[in-house]
Amino acid sequence: xxxxxxxxxxxxxxxxxxxxxxxxxxxxxxxxxxxxxxxxxxxxxxxxxxxxxxxxxxxxxxxxxxxxxxxxxxxxxxxxxxxxxxxxxx
Amino acid sequence: xxxxxxxxxxxxxxxxxxxxxxxxxxxxxxxxxxxxxxxxxxxxxxxxxxxxxxxxxxxxxxxxxxxxxxxxxxxxxxxxxxxxxxxxxxxxxxxxxxxxxxxxxxxxxxxxxxxxxxxxxxxxxxxxxxxxxxxxxxxxxxxxxxxxxxxxxxxxxxxxxxxxxxxxxxxxxxxxxxxxxxxxxxxxxxxxxxxxxxxxxxxxxxxxxxxxxxxxxxxxxxxxxxxxxxxxxxxxxxxxxxxxxxxxxxxxxxxxxxxxxxxxxxxxxxxxxxxxxxxxxxxxxxxxxxxxxxxxxxxxxxxxxxxxxxxxxxxxxxxxxxxxxxxxxxxxxxxxxxxxxxxxxxxxxxxxxxxxxxxxxxxxxxxxxxxxxxxxxxxxxxxxxxxxxxxxxxxxxxxxxxxxxxxxxxxxxxxxxxx
Numbered sequence: 239x240x241x242x243x244x245x246x247x248x249x250x251x252x253x254x255x256x257x258x259x260x261x262x263x264x265x266x267x268x269x270x271x272x273x274x275x276x277x278x279x280x281x282x283x284x285x286x287x288x289x290x291x292x293x294x295x296x297x298x299x300x301x302x303x304x305x306x307x308x309x310x311x312x313x314x315x316x317x318x319x320x321x322x323x324x325x326x327x328x
Numbered sequence: 329x330x331x332x333x334x335x336x337x338x339x340x341x342x343x344x345x346x347x348x349x350x351x352x353x354x355x356x357x358x359x360x361x362x363x364x365x366x367x368x369x370x371x372x373x374x375x376x377x378x379x380x381x382x383x384x385x386x387x388x389x390x391x392x393x394x395x396x397x398x399x400x401x402x403x404x405x406x407x408x409x410x411x412x413x414x415x416x417x418x419x420x421x422x423x424x425x426x427x428x429x430x431x432x433x434x435x436x437x438x439x440x441x442x443x444x445x446x447x448x449x450x451x452x453x454x455x456x457x458x459x460x461x462x463x464x465x466x467x468x469x470x471x472x473x474x475x476x477x478x479x480x481x482x483x484x485x486x487x488x489x490x491x492x493x494x495x496x497x498x499x500x501x502x503x504x505x506x507x508x509x510x511x512x513x514x515x516x517x518x519x520x521x522x523x524x525x526x527x528x529x530x531x532x533x534x535x536x537x538x539x540x541x542x543x544x545x546x547x548x549x550x551x552x553x554x555x556x557x558x559x560x561x562x563x564x565x566x567x568x569x570x571x572x573x574x575x576x577x578x579x580x581x582x583x584x585x586x587x588x589x590x591x592x593x594x595x596x597x598x599x600x601x602x603x604x605x606x607x608x609x610x611x612x613x614x615x616x617x618x619x620x621x622x623x624x625x626x627x628x629x630x631x632x633x634x635x636x637x638x639x640x641x642x643x644x645x646x647x648x649x650x651x652x653x654x655x656x657x658x659x660x661x662x663x664x665x666x667x668x669x670x671x672x673x674x675x676x677x678x679x680x681x682x683x684x685x686x687x688x689x690x691x692x693x694x695x696x697x698x699x700x701x702x703x704x705x706x707x708x709x710x711x712x713x714x715x716x717x718x719x720x721x722x723x724x725x726x727x728x729x730x731x732x733x734x735x736x737x738x739x740x741x742x743x744x745x746x747x
Contacts, residue, residue, distance in 0.1 A: 247357070247360070282358065285359075291343070291359045292343060292361070292641060293343065293355075293356075293359060293362070294359070294360055302621075304618055305620065323355065323360035324360060324638075
C-alpha cells in the first residue's frame with residue numbers, strides 16, 4: 239500500500255502516527271480513504287470545493303501534485319505521498 | 329505596564345479569516361494560511377489625520393496607529409522617511425514623462441528597506457518578552473536584525489546562504505551577531521529556521537514574528553503617498569523576493585484611501601524579478617496564480633533569490649487586481665540598471681535596485697506603463713553591499729604621475745577633444 243507522511247500539525251488526527259498507509263487510484267480517492275480512517279483529515283487538507291488548500295502541498299514521490307494532475311494524479315502501490323504545509327518566510 | 333493598542337486588534341488568517349491573539353504565531357491552525365495583522369480602521373480614522381501625521385517626527389513611526397505593536401516603538405525609532413527623489417534625468421532616459429525614486433538605499437541604520445520591517449518585529453519581540461531574535465536572510469535582513477538587535481541589547485542569530493556578498497556578511501558580523509552560513513539556497517535556510525523557531529522559541533522576525541515584520545513595509549507606501557503631496561502614485565514598481573513588499577505597498581495605498589488620507593484614485597503595482605529566479609513573474613506571464621518554485625536560483629541578484637516566495641500568490645493578485653503586471657531582466661540588464669540610476673540620479677543601488685530600474689525600462693518600452701504616465705520606483709538597498717556585481721563593469725581610473733604636464737596630456741586635453 240502507498241505510504242502517507244503526516245505533518246506534525248495533523249498528527250493529532252492520526253493518533254500521533256507520522257506515517258500511515260492508505261489506498262486509492264488517485265490522490266483524490268486516497269484523501270477520501272484517509273478521511274474514513276482518520277475523520278477530519280480531509281477538511282484540513284481540502285476546501286469546501288474539494289480542492290487541495292492553497293497552503294497545503296502534496297507530493298507524490300517528491301513531486302508536487304500541482305505540477306502533475308492535481309487530485310487526479312495517479313497513485314501506485316509503492317508510492318510515497320507527503321502532506322506538507324507550505325512554509326512561509328523570507 | 330501592559331498597554332494594548334486599540335487600533336491593532338488581532339491576527340487573522342488570510343485564507344479563512346479565523347482570528348488569533350497577538351502572539352508570536354504566523355500560521356493558521358486550521359488551513360495553514362498565513363496570519364496577518366488586523367486593525368480597527370474606524371478607530372484609526374478618528375485619530376489619524378494628515379495634520380496629526382505631519383506634526384510627528386520624520387520617521388516611519390509617524391503612521392504608528394497602522395503598525396502592529398501595542399505600546400510605543402522601542403527599536404528602530406529613527407527608521408524611515410527616506411527621500412522621494414524626483415528623477416527627471418532617469419525619466420528622460422527611460423522615456424517616461426514623470427518618475428520618482430523612493431530611495432531606501434539611505435534608510436537608517438543599515439541602508440535598506442529591511443530596517444522598516446525589523447523595527448516593527450523587534451519592537452514587538454520586546455513587547456512579547458523575547459531575549460533571542462533571529463532571521464533567515466538573503467543579506468539585508470540579516471544586517472538589519474544584527475544592527476537593531478545590538479542597539480536593543482538583544483542576542484541575535486542570522487542564518488544566511490553561504491554564498492552571499494562579502495559586504496552583506498561583514499555588514500552583519502560587525503554588530504556582534506551570530507552569523508550562521510548555510511551550504512544551501514535560501515529556501516533551505518528558511519526551512520531550517522522554521523524548525524529552530526518551533527523548537528527553541530526564538531523570535532524569528534520573518535517566521536514566527538512574520539505578521540508583525542511584514543507590516544513594516546507598508547510604511548514605504550505611506551511615505552510615498554505623503555511625499556507626493558497626499559496622493560497614490562499611478563504606477564509603482566517594486567522588486568520581488570518573497571513578494572511581501574509589493575503586497576504591503578498595495579495594502580498601504582488601500583488603507584490610506586480607506587482612511588480618507590488620500591483620494592481613492594486608481595493605481596497599478598508592478599513586480600520586478602531577476603530572470604534567474606523569477607517564479608512570480610513567470611507565473612504572472614503565464615496567466616496563472618500557481619507559482620512554480622525555482623529549486624536552484626541562478627542570478628547575481630542574491631537579495632531576490634527566493635525560489636519559493638511565501639507571498640507569491642498574493643503578489644500576483646495584487647498585480648492583477650490593479651491591472652499591473654510583472655517583468656524580469658537578465659544579469660547584464662541588472663548591471664545596466666544600477667549604472668543608469670547612478671549616472672542619472674546619483675543613487676547607488678544594490679542589485680535589486682538594478683532589477684527594478686531595468687524592469688521598469690522594459691515595462692515602459694512595451695507600453696505596459698504608459699509613456700505619458702507617472703511612476704515611482706522602489707529602490708530598496710545600497711550598492712556598497714553588492715559590489716561584486718559591478719566590479720570591472722564601471723570602467724577604471726586613469727592612473728598618472730603627480731605631474732601637471734601628464735595630467736594635461738593624459739586627461740585634460742583628451743577630454744577637451746572629446747567634449
